[in-house]
Amino acid sequence: MNRPTVVRLTGFSVLALALWFLPALQGPLGFPIFYLLFGYSLLFWFAQASSWNMFTGFSGYFSFGQGAFYGVGVYTTGVLASKQGWPLIAAIPVAGVLAAVLGLSLGFVVFRLRRLQGEIFALVTLAVAFVVAAIARVSSTIDGGSGIALNNVQLPEFLGAYPSMMFRLGLIIATVTIFAAATIQHSRLGWGLFSINDDEAVAESLGVPTFRHKMMAFGLSAFFAGLSGAVHAIQISYITIEDVFSIRIPLFVIVMSVLGGMRHWMGPIVGATIIHTLTDRLNRASDLELFGGNVTVSLDHLNDIIIGLLLILMVLAVKDGLWPRLVRRKWVGAGAFIVGILVARLWAPEMSLIGQFVAGELGAVVILLPSSEVIDRWRNWRSTTGSPDAPSDRPGVGASR
Amino acid sequence: MTRSSQSQFLRGIILLVVLAMIAAACGSSTSDTTAAASPGTTTAPNTPDTTAAPSTPDTTAAPSTPSGDPIIIGSTLALTGFLAPTAAIHKVAGDLFVEQLNANGGLLGRPVEWVVLDDESVPDQAAALYERLITEDGVDAIMGPYGTGTITAAMQVAERYGYVMPQHTGSLTYTYGYDCQFPAWPAGRNPNITNSNLVFDALESTGTPPATIAFVINQFPGTMYVAYGQPDTDEGGAVSIAKDRGYDVVLDIQYPSTTSDWGPIAAQVRDANPDFLFLGALGVDGPNLIAAMDALDYQVPGMFLQWPAPGPMLGAGPSADGAMSVTAFEPHPPFTDDPAYAAIAQAFTDAAAAAGLPYTAFETQASASWAAWQILIAGIEGAGSLDQAADCDYLLNNTIDTVFGPIDFDPDQNNYYGDLSYVKQIQNGDWVVVWPANGAPDGVSVQYSPGG
Numbered sequence: 001m002n003r004p005t006v007v008r009l010t011g012f013s014v015l016a017l018a019l020w021f022l023p024a025l026q027g028p029l030g031f032p033i034f035y036l037l038f039g040y041s042l043l044f045w046f047a048q049a050s051s052w053n054m055f056t057g058f059s060g061y062f063s064f065g066q067g068a069f070y071g072v073g074v075y076t077t078g079v080l081a082s083k084q085g086w087p088l089i090a091a092i093p094v095a096g097v098l099a100a101v102l103g104l105s106l107g108f109v110v111f112r113l114r115r116l117q118g119e120i121f122a123l124v125t126l127a128v129a130f131v132v133a134a135i136a137r138v139s140s141t142i143d144g145g146s147g148i149a150l151n152n153v154q155l156p157e158f159l160g161a162y163p164s165m166m167f168r169l170g171l172i173i174a175t176v177t178i179f180a181a182a183t184i185q186h187s188r189l190g191w192g193l194f195s196i197n198d199d200e201a202v203a204e205s206l207g208v209p210t211f212r213h214k215m216m217a218f219g220l221s222a223f224f225a226g227l228s229g230a231v232h233a234i235q236i237s238y239i240t241i242e243d244v245f246s247i248r249i250p251l252f253v254i255v256m257s258v259l260g261g262m263r264h265w266m267g268p269i270v271g272a273t274i275i276h277t278l279t280d281r282l283n284r285a286s287d288l289e290l291f292g293g294n295v296t297v298s299l300d301h302l303n304d305i306i307i308g309l310l311l312i313l314m315v316l317a318v319k320d321g322l323w324p325r326l327v328r329r330k331w332v333g334a335g336a337f338i339v340g341i342l343v344a345r346l347w348a349p350e351m352s353l354i355g356q357f358v359a360g361e362l363g364a365v366v367i368l369l370p371s372s373e374v375i376d377r378w379r380n381w382r383s384t385t386g387s388p389d390a391p392s393d394r395p396g397v398g399a400s401r
Numbered sequence: 402m403t404r405s406s407q408s409q410f411l412r413g414i415i416l417l418v419v420l421a422m423i424a425a426a427c428g429s430s431t432s433d434t435t436a437a438a439s440p441g442t443t444t445a446p447n448t449p450d451t452t453a454a455p456s457t458p459d460t461t462a463a464p465s466t467p468s469g470d471p472i473i474i475g476s477t478l479a480l481t482g483f484l485a486p487t488a489a490i491h492k493v494a495g496d497l498f499v500e501q502l503n504a505n506g507g508l509l510g511r512p513v514e515w516v517v518l519d520d521e522s523v524p525d526q527a528a529a530l531y532e533r534l535i536t537e538d539g540v541d542a543i544m545g546p547y548g549t550g551t552i553t554a555a556m557q558v559a560e561r562y563g564y565v566m567p568q569h570t571g572s573l574t575y576t577y578g579y580d581c582q583f584p585a586w587p588a589g590r591n592p593n594i595t596n597s598n599l600v601f602d603a604l605e606s607t608g609t610p611p612a613t614i615a616f617v618i619n620q621f622p623g624t625m626y627v628a629y630g631q632p633d634t635d636e637g638g639a640v641s642i643a644k645d646r647g648y649d650v651v652l653d654i655q656y657p658s659t660t661s662d663w664g665p666i667a668a669q670v671r672d673a674n675p676d677f678l679f680l681g682a683l684g685v686d687g688p689n690l691i692a693a694m695d696a697l698d699y700q701v702p703g704m705f706l707q708w709p710a711p712g713p714m715l716g717a718g719p720s721a722d723g724a725m726s727v728t729a730f731e732p733h734p735p736f737t738d739d740p741a742y743a744a745i746a747q748a749f750t751d752a753a754a755a756a757g758l759p760y761t762a763f764e765t766q767a768s769a770s771w772a773a774w775q776i777l778i779a780g781i782e783g784a785g786s787l788d789q790a791a792d793c794d795y796l797l798n799n800t801i802d803t804v805f806g807p808i809d810f811d812p813d814q815n816n817y818y819g820d821l822s823y824v825k826q827i828q829n830g831d832w833v834v835v836w837p838a839n840g841a842p843d844g845v846s847v848q849y850s851p852g853g
Contacts, residue, residue, distance in 0.1 A: 034537030041529060083633075137620060137657070145620035145655065146632045147550065149576040151557050162561055163536070236525035238553035240622060242658055243524055352537075 008182055016175040023164035031353065036163040037235075038280065038354065043170035044232055045256060045276050047177040049268030051224035052253040054181040055217040057262030058190060060197035061117070065106065065125035066250045068132045069099040069222040073229025074236065074244045075136055078148040081233075087154040092169075092230045099226025100219045102132070107218040111211050117200075126250075133245035147240040150233060169231045177224040181265040184217065193217055194263070259314050261321020270323050274361055275307070281358045282306060310365075317369050325368050336360075336367035467507025471514040472787065474499075474777070475540035477530045477555070478547050482522025483658075486684070486710060487766055488547040489758055491569060492517065494770035495544065497752045502774075508781060520546055524554035531558040541787045544777060545582075547770075549573055549623045556582050565780055565792045567773040570766070572623030575631045577815045581793035583780075585773035587729050587805045589820030593630045593638035596727060596822060600639075600705050601646055603725065603824040603836035604677065607849045611676030611703070614643050615652035617666060617690070618681035624707050625655075628681045639679060651675050658683070667693035670701065676851040678704040685710055687724065688717040695720055703849045711832060712760025721827055723848055728825040729805055730768035731834050734842050742804060745771065764832065772803040 023036055052066045076095035080086040110116040110124055136142040159165040184190045192213040195203035204210050233239055252275065253268070260271030318325060326333050340363020344356045351359070476495075479488035499515045507513055516534070520527035527546050534540045535558065543559060545552050545568030552571035559566035560579040567583045574590050589595045604610045616639065618628045630638040643650055652673035656666055667690060670678060678701040680687060687706045694700060695718070705725045706714070714721050730736050732750070737743040746763035749771075753761035763771075779801045780792035797816075800807045810816040824836040828848060834840040835847045 032537040034533050037529065037532045037536070140632065144632060145622065145625045147553075147573070147622040149553055149557075149573065151560075151576065151578070163532075232525070235528060236554060237528045237557040238524050238550055240524070240550055241620075243550060246523075248523070 004186060005183060008186075009179065012175055012179045012182075016171060019171055020168060023160055023167055026164075033163050035353070036167045040163075040166040040170040040235070041280075042273065042276055043167070043174035044228060044235075045252070045272035046174040046269055047170070047224060047228040048249060049253045049256040049260075049272045050174075050177045050181045050265065051221045051228065052250075053257045053262055053265070053268045054177075054184055054224075055193075055214075055221035057257055057267065058185065058193035058197065059214060059217060061214065061218075062119075062122040063125045063218075063221070064122055064250045065103065065128055065222070066225055066253050067245055067247065068125070068129040069103060069225035070229035070232075070249050071129065071132055071136070071244045072099040072102055073226035074233040074239055075142055075148075076226070077153070077230045077233035078150065078239050079142055081153045082148050082150045085152075085154070087156070088230075088234065089156045092227060095230030096223045096227040099229070100223035102128075103222025104215060104219045107215045111214045111218075129245055129250070133241050136245075137241050143239075143241055145241070147238060149238050151237070153234060155234070166231070166235060173224070173227050173231060177228070178265060178269065180220060180224065181268075184220070185265050189213055189216060197263075255311060257321075259311065259321060261323035263320065264323050267321045267323045270326065271321070274322075274365070277354060277358050277361065278310075279307060281355050313369070322365065322368065326364075329368055333364045333368050336363040339363050465506045465510070467503055467510055467512040469511045471512045472508050472542070472781075473514050473516055473538070473540045474542045474544055475516045475518075475531075475534035475538060476544035476546060477518045477520035477527050477534075477551065479522040479551065480517070480519035482520075483684075484522040484548045484551075488522075489756070490753070490766045491547045491770040493753050493756050493758060494749060494767045495774060497749055498771060498774040501748075502778065508778060509785070509787075515544070516540065520551050522548060522551065524550040527551035528554040528558050531555045535559075535562045535564060542777060542781065542789075542792075544773060545569060545571070549621075553577075563789050563793075565777065565789050565796065567776040569769045569773045573626060574815055574817060575626075580797070580812055580816070581789070583773075583776045583796055583810055583816055585769045585776060585803070585805075587769075587772075587808070587818070587821035588727075589822075590814040590817035591636070592820065592822075593627050593636065594642065595820035596627055597639035597642045599727070599820070599822055599824060599836070600679070600725065601642065601648075603847050604703070604849055606836060607847050609850050610648075611851050612649060613651045613673075613675045614648045614677045614679060615670055615673050615675035615701075616640050616643075616650065616654070616679045616681070617652070617670065618655045619658055619660075619683050619686055619707075620655050621658050621681075621683055624681035624683065627707060628679075639681075643679070648677075660686075660689075663689045663693035664696070666690060667697050667699070670694065671697050671699040676702055677849075680704055680706045682706040682709050685713045688713045688721070691717045691720045702851050710760070711762065711764055714827065715760075715830065715832070722830075723827060725824055725826045725835075725847075726832075727822045728765045728832070728834060729821055729823065730763070730765060731823075731825060731832060731840075732763050733833065735840065736834075745804070762832075768804045772805055775803045776801055 022039070026033060026036060048066065048070065052063065055061065056063045073095040076098055077088065077091050080091040080094060081088045106125070106128055110121060116124060137145055155162070155165060156169070157165070159168045184193070192203065192208045192210070195206070195208050196210050196213065200210055236243070256271035256275050257268045258271065259274060260269065261267030314322070337360040340360040341356045343363070344351050344359030348355075478492055479485050480492070495515060495517070499513050502508060503512050516538070518530045518534070520530055531543065534543060543564050543566055545566050546555050547569055549570070549572045552568045553573055553576060556566055556568070556571075556577060556579055559582065563581070565581045565583065566579070567585060570586045571577060571584060572586075572588070572592070574584070574588070574592065577584065601610075616628060618624055626638065628638045628640055630636045630641070640650060640653055652669060652675060654666070654669060660666070670690075671694065680690065682690075687704075687709045700720050703723055703725070707726070709726055711726075714724060732746040737746055749763040749767050750761045753767075776796065780796040781787060783795040783799055784791035786792070797810055797812060800809050805821050808818045811818055823834045823840040824847070825832045826835045826848060828835070828845070833842065833845055835845055838846070
């Protein structure tokens with residue numbers, strides 16, 4: 001194990017260990033139990049988005065297979081832990097392995113056929129989710145159309161009461177997934193995937209084992225998606241084909257990764273944080289009274305519209321995601337984040353901690369967009385007038401890596 | 402894959418996602434509402450022979466103005482998603498109930514506020530929102546959501562925190578082992594047996610029952626349960642009961658809930674040519690299949706639909722005439738013999754019309770919603786407190802008056818209390834109860850003949 005990996009492993013371990021004891025502080029600190037479950041949801045999306053990104057973000061192969069891998073994980077818990085009586089803790093690794101087997105089987109076929117690239121690859125992976133769903137629907141051993149209630153699953157009580165247990169399970173899986181993504185990015189595998197992303201034919205001619213790299217990344221991506229799905233089955237409580245294999249999971253991981261940035265392991269985390277916190281708060285936002293109460297705007301009605309408009313803005317203005325910009329303008333971002341929180345506290349002192357966080361992140365997003373644009377133009381102008389030290393703005397180069 | 406093609410594809414995907422999200426937001430009535438104020442839950446049961454003492458507020462007393470901090474009742478509803486059209490009925494019914502409750506003095510002398518969040522018809526979203534309502538918002542009580550999936554998911558959250566959860570319409574009766582869940586839908590613990598027998602009894606009451614029958618079942622957990630029985634048991638459902646009664650089952654097929662092409666299913670029904678079609682239908686499955694059969698110039702002599710959206714069936718044309726379904730309440734005598742319930746039915750119709758609902762009758766869905774609210778309020782009023790354990794105890798140990806009549810929850814039957822369903826049928830362009838005879842208006846009976 002090389003030194004950077006050891007440093008990374010130490011950092012992740014320390015952070016995870018610190019968070020492990022967060023549930024024990026719920027009583028002394030007096031924050032709502034819900035925050036632990038909110039934290040679990042955030043960790044779930046970290047794991048899902050990171051697992052998708054470690055293949056698609058790095059290699060450029062657009063996969064909709066996330067829904068199938070997640071679904072295999074969910075239904076493994078449903079079948080083994082609910083129907084067969086396995087302890088949840090035993091079903092989770094099996095879920096990861098089954099999802100990985102599905103991913104590797106799919107990859108073994110499609111990666112050998114060069115014509116299955118681009119849009120065709122995306123459609124094939126989308127179709128796999130439909131096939132898996134159909135199998136689950138017709139098989140009474142799996143579902144048979146009746147759904148599975150998970151009210152009899154043996155939960156790992158040694159991890160604490162339900163909210164603490166979910167938080168800790170989510171923490172374990174998210175930590176392992178993110179660590180894997182970060183390690184891949186800085187390994188020969190990651191460099192190979194980035195070269196496939198840039199131009200697969202050239203990468204192959206330069207000796208990059210493209211088939212092996214794609215298989216490894218796709219298998220790992222499926223494995224972590226399955227692990228995460230296995231735990232999330234408990235949170236769903238009642239699983240049905242229509243909900244588990246809906247397009248929601250694959251679409252959200254795409255949106256989160258694109259928003260945060262697909263060429264760095266931190267991108268999906270930034271994107272998932274923004275999307276999940278924003279949707280959570282907008283869903284329960286109180287009516288906003290303007291002009292002395294003469295105009296009332298119901299924010300929850302605008303949830304999807306606000307998210308949609310934000311994404312349009314991001315796609316148009318921040319081609320490579322927020323993370324590279326955040327790295328380049330970290331002090332501006334941090335300042336805007338703090339100002340956003342202060343404004344929220346002044347405007348609505350009773351606002352929850354999550355609400356204040358959302359205000360802070362919105363402040364950072366708003367300030368990063370125009371300021372970065374202005375600075376980029378200024379730098380471009382300088383570079384065209386002969387300045388030798390203008391930094392590259394190409395994705396995957398410099399700070400974004 | 403080159404970066405330019407990836408970039409173009411990526412942007413296409415993102416734009417599709419964004420457009421879909423905006424379309425969903427614009428096309429749905431995402432009203433998450435807080436309703437307040439007005440009461441009068443009249444509690445007289447509609448059944449003429451009730452002897453139970455009313456457990457809801459005494460509306461004969463002069464109403465007083467509620468005061469103090471509001472009692473917050475939290476719930477989710479499918480304000481968006483595929484369940485939204487029917488959930489809208491529950492929204493209107495709940496708003497009206499809370500409005501009447503507050504107008505009649507509130508609850509424990511305090512005003513009631515109903516906080517509704519949008520679960521988007523998704524079970525895990527419902528579970529997460531109930532977690533938040535209970536552990537972050539600290540609501541005083543909860544009302545169940547609408548839809549079997551969301552109800553089943555939310556129930557586990559309620560159980561985790563010991564909250565009383567009345568629920569409108571959960572159909573997986575065998576999974577609801579939580580002692581403090583209280584079903585309002587009066588379909589009994591074993592609708593796979595009682596509902597099926599009810600329908601076949603209705604057919605046999607005509608003296609000309611079908612000889613052949615076709616089953617076409619939506620692969621929705623509730624409809625699958627009624628048709629085939631509890632999974633992993635041999636108790637069976639409508640299909641096996643039909644065979645036991647001597648009907649020749651000439652077709653038995655299932656279709657996904659997302660079916661949009663009804664032509665192949667219609668063709669299979671036509672080829673089987675049954676005397677009677679048992680359609681395990683939800684929502685607008687019925688009108689869709691009827692239209693497809695019309696396109697083939699084929700009609701079945703008679704058909705039953707499990708849980709159709711009532712309005713669209715009435716607009717399905719002459720081919721829908723004679724179609725049957727189950728109900729627990731219809732806005733006609735004897736259900737409206739009690740003036741109190743006649744007034745509620747009319748008030749609901751007015752409120753539903755104002756809300757723009759396409760079908761405004763106070764029928765099964767609305768009445769189940771009303772009953773769920775009656776159960777919740779009865780528990781709190783009866784126990785005289787918001788203590789969840791006390792409310793649960795009261796409900797388990799007392800007869801509760803509802804729009805369906807007095808009910809006694811039976812923990813041995815997952816708190817179900819017998820099947821109080823009726824068979825209704827489209828006659829002269831409207832739904833009317835036809836079986837059992839004590840629910841039918843004078844002169845109305847089942848209309849069916851295998852000859853059509």
